Amino acid sequence: MNALAIFRIAARALFRNKGRSLLTALGIIIGIAAVIAVVAVGQGAAVTMQTQISSMGNNLAMVFPGSMHMGGFRGGAGTRHTLTADDGEAILRESPYxxxxxxxxxxxxxxxxxxxxxxxxxxxxxxxxxxxxxxxxxxxxxxxxxxxxxxxxxxxxxxxxxxxxxxxxxxxxxxxxxxxxxxxxxxxxxxxxxxxxxxxxxxxxxxxxxxxxxxxxxxxxxxxxxxxxxxTSMDDLPQAREDISNILRQRHRLAAGADDDFTVTDMTEVTQMITQVSSLMSMLLTVIASISLIVGGIGIMNIMLVSVTERTREIGLRMAVGARRRDILMQFVVEAITLAGAGGILGIILGIVVAKGVAGANNWPVVVSPGAVLLALSFSAGIGIFFGFYPAWRASRLNPIESLRHE
Amino acid sequence: MLIRLQQISKTYRVGEIDIPALRAIDLEIARGEFLAIMGASGSGKSTLLNLLGCLDRPTGGTYELDGQEISRLSGDALAHIRNRKIGFVFQNFNLLTRTTALENVELPLYYGPWLSTSAKQKKATELLVRLGLGDRLHHHPSQLSGGQQQRVAIARALVNEPPLILADEPTGNLDSRSGDEIMALFHELNAAGITLIMVTHEPDIAGHAHRIIHMKDGAVL
Incomplete structure (x- = not known):
């Protein structure tokens, strides 16, 4: 039997039970939709963040005056009047960066x-x-x-x-x-x-x-x-910060070992923080989505087991007219893949719709990456194989004589 | 000879006890024969039919079908033989529900050599037309009478042009008129050269066969 014929038989069997197939695939639909929506919104937000950060300026580094400490009290950052415009002139003059x-x-x-x-x-x-x-x-x-x-x-x-x-x-x-x-x-x-x-x-x-x-x-x-x-370039950042520090320490006549009376920062720290927060968020949501996908997969296994029991006579008959065990196995595995795959496609559509809704409400761009779509599709097909295999294997082990007598 | 059984036995093991279902059966069936197997329930006639149909393997003895010794073949090889050489007709028809007559008849073609979709349809359609169901191609089994359903099942058994048809109580679920129609069809097929083996407990149905064998306690009388 060729692949197309098996797929056709599977699609027909699923279509015969439209309502049940849809309910069974619902877990996969929701799981995949969640993944797609989270990734699309997350990437859109990341792109927004990136543009906003680069809008701060050209390869930007910032110097703040240090904190003041007097007689055991320490003020917050910027409370000392140590930084002057001349410091800036000196940095421009002396630092190649x-x-x-x-x-x-x-x-x-x-x-x-x-x-x-x-x-x-x-x-x-x-x-x-x-x-x-x-x-x-x-x-x-x-x-x-x-x-x-x-x-x-x-x-x-x-x-x-x-x-x-x-x-x-x-x-x-x-x-x-x-x-x-x-x-x-x-x-x-x-x-x-x-x-x-x-x-x-x-x-x-x-x-x-x-x-x-x-x-x-x-x-x-x-x-x-x-x-x-x-x-000059963000690649030179570590050396540039070092250089700026040295110039300022010299100008402020700080002894070796004394604390800096200034702070040098740049946007990479902000970027890193934002990236960390957003990757943590997407990790959490991915975990939730994965749980939903596993639950969806168990739903598929459950319904496939019911389906195998219900269709025992059909399986016996197929064996009687010449189906080998592996034909039966393939038929039910393909059915599970088709079910999960169709759920995956519906989930991708639903996910994009949800992402567009969320992004539209927040004025974010939506980035639906082909990679995420492909991953979602292969993941749902994988769920179909994984959770469909056991019921299919059970079907293929049935005894044709008993199956034909099954009521 | 189409079929040659020598010393065929089948024993079921239940716990520690062996229950013999068939005891050393010798049977020869010629090509083109129309044979009826009769016997009370538990006489072993169904077990014999399952062995003849390659749905089961004997515990002992040899089974030669169409010149090939098949009692020790693998499951896949038996599936291949069922597909090419044997057509089954059941008491309860065993048609797939919510599936058209045409699709039911096409079913064995999926497990045979590759055929295009249109070739499969053509073959199945021709058979159904020949059996007088040309206007019922797209009906589901629930929309057909018992006699029509059994004719769809016979078309399915014939679609791979096997030399042998095995029928298990083919008229058991039919009224006598439909039963007679099925028997007339069997005579027609037999006249066309197909070997028919039929299990029945109705003497007048068995009377249609050329040869009747009786079974009791796993042996041919």
Whole structure:
């Protein structure tokens, strides 16, 4: 008997019991649908995460000032005023790995334009900021080196702030008020969207860091909250971090063995954490889905055993008209594979539908990988073979004489 | 000779006790014979039919079918012989339910040499038409009368053109008119050269055969 004929007989036998076949395959359908949906949504989320992280900037490394400790008390990270814009200049000058550097001075204020006002964060940065964060201008220009040096009251708006304050009006050249001081708007940044942790990156105003420190904060010092460094390549990261550390330790005159008074971090740590969390999630869901598939497989075995008992006479008759034991074995194994395989296909369809629903509700892309589909199909066929073999073997061992007399 | 049995015996072992079902049977059946086997239940006639049909192996003796010694063949080889040389007709027809008459008749063709789907259909259709069921090809057994069902079963037995048909109480589930029709069909087949062996306990049905053998306690009288 050829494979196609066996498959046809199996399909016909299953079709004769449509309702029962569907119920039997339900476990497989749900299991496969769960796997496909989880993988599709998970990969979609991973892709989103990746884009968001790369939207942070070009091969980004960050330096924060270290924690302060005085008389046994230790403050949190960034409480010391040890990091200066000059440190950034030095890194750019001395490290072969640094392509561009910008200091960041963080502040926040209520911003007013005519009758509109909006509370937002103010970032004091250097001229390299657009390059470091790979951020282009939507309109107007970024401020210049001389404006930074002189601490001019100029600013560039994030897209969200531009919308909130100007509502369609062209902001370039207009005056806004920050803490009762007038700032001239030079331009608007292109929209970047939300960061990996959901924060709106466009809800801020960038001004020269000198202005932020001296004018806005009215501080005599020139320390900064953060240095953003664009590196030559992410592959050089370990050496680059080492290099930056050495330069800063030298500049800060730290004795050998003394703790760093700064921290160097980069996005790979965030990426790793997110990857870890998401892979843990998909592992858990895969375990649940596997349990569902095994339960589905047991369901198939159960129904196949019932089917073999019910069809004892048919088996006896097939033997009488010339079926060998292996023909009977094949017939029932193929029937189980067909049942599980059909369940697998339905499960894949259902899984994609569910994934699209979930992703649609969360604005995620759906990535249905052919690999996952192929794996799901072969896995369900495998379940068919594994759980169908025992009932099929029982069928093939039946005695034809007794089977023909079976009521 | 189509069939030659020499000293055929069959013993069932139940626990420690041997129960003889057939005792040293010698039997020769010529090609083209129409033979009836009669006997009370437990006389061994069904056991003999199962041995003749290669559904079972004897405990002792030799069985030669169509010139081939087959009493020691493997299960697969016996399946092959059942497919090519023997057609079975049962008391309860043994048709597959929810399966058309045509598909029922095609069944033995699946276990024979490869044939295309259309060739299988053609063969089965021709047989059913010949047996007067040309308008019932796509009916399920439940939509057919007993006599029609038995004719579908006979078509199934004939589809591989075997030289031998074994019938186990072929009229047992039929009214007398349908039974007569089946017997008429048997005569027709026999006239066409097919050897028929029929087990029955009805004397008038056995009367259709050319030769009747009686069995008692596992032996031919």
């Amino acid at each position: 640094a392509v561009a550097v910008t200091p960041v001075v963080r502040s926040g204020a209520q911003v007013i334009y005519r009758e509109n006002d909006w509370a937002t964060s103010i970032q004091g940065v250097g001229v390299s900021y657009p390059e470091v964060r790979s951020w282009s201008m939507k309109e107007g220009d970024f401020f210049t080196e001389s404006e930074v040096r002189s601490g001019s009251r100029v600013g560039v708006l994030g897209a969200t702030v531009a919308e909130q304050l100007f509502a369609g009006e062209d902001p370039v050249g207009k005056s806004i008020r920050i803490r009762n001081m007038s700032f001239r708007v030079l331009g608007v940044l292109a929209r970047k969207g939300s960061a990996a942790w959901g924060q709106d990156q466009d809800d801020m105003i960038v001004i020269p860091w000198t202005t932020a420190r001296r004018v806005l904060e009215n501080s005599p010092f020139s320390h900064v909250n953060q240095l953003l460094i664009s590196l």
